[in-house]
Amino acid sequence: MTLLFLVGGISNALADIYKYVDKYGRVTLTDKPNNSKYKKLVKTWKGWEQAKSQIALKDFDKNQQRHSSTIDWVAKRYGLPPSLVHAVISAESAYDTNAISRAGAVGLMQLMPETAKRYGVVNRRNPVDNVDGGTRYLRDLLVMFDNNLQLALAAYNAGEGAVKQYDNKVPPYKETRNYVIKVIDFYKEYQEKEV
Template sequence: MTPLVPLLLAACLALPATAHAEIYMKVEADGTVMLTDEVRGSGYQRMTPGPTAAPRAVAPSTRGQPGGAAASDWGDLPFAPLVAAAAAEHDVPEALIHAVIHAESNYDAGAVSPKGAVGLMQLMPATARELGLRDARDPAANIRAGTQYLKRLLGMFDNDIALALAAYNAGPAAVARHGRNAPPYAETRRYVPRVIEHFERLRSRRGSGVS
């Protein structure tokens, strides 16, 4: 993952996923990101959809089994029970979480990027703090926080998976600055299709009955 999320943007990410208030973003000429729930003036873009929207072209996530144990269609993959639990908690498809982990760290819980992103889902320190993550190298905590962040990004960008992944890689402010389009960064242009391709591969494997 790339840049630090500005404080105002981090405040938006802290909003409950079920919040009904609309959040609007405006990027000033100097790059400052302004967030508000009450638009005054021009240049603001809506950042949150209605609370019942479902991610576009995404299979429903696996729900928890009785007693709180999460089932998984990808039980042979590393950290599958932790991914299944996070998927059920935040209503994000397991296949998408696995695809992000695969691209970010290749399932290395101790991975640290040159830019300082840590753990399985490669969370930047500022993002981890905003999500309440104390030990980014702890697999369960990292997956849970990373999935929470991914869920927020899906909400911010109208449940568009490609845009949410672009924001995960380049930062949501970068997506906003480019008119709610994936920024033209070489890394992001490689990252988004790579994750989506792996996501679709996992989904097709599930459909074939192979676990």
């Protein structure tokens, strides 16, 4: 399978990123903080976290090893590079089967209830079922967007409707643009390890 890497419009140069959460829970990310309430984030295996947080890299490695053969098998079953599925899982859950997002996404591939239902996943916490449903969804997004990896990843993050709404371009959402960059970075790292 050939995947297109189109980087126009998404910068791969990563500046320092700062996060601020206001009293209403609204999150602001910026590279130019205008007050001391912004906290610097750092890129980790789990994504972007506050600089002071401790990263449990041993848990990441242990969980990755525990689920690696299942992920590889499912990816190959659906014709996707295992390194791509690993990259999505790294960005989505850092291999934490118990991960739950504020939006209600659950498991390794962070399946939303509607997506799980669409792909017949009854137990989103079951790693095999979750990876199976998430991998089929990713494969279908790649087909939908003519193997354009950036668009498929943007759709995985923001929904295919958001990508279509913006004329088959990556939506102008910071979270989605950062997500696409992060997954592609992980994907490249995993591809290098396979060689």
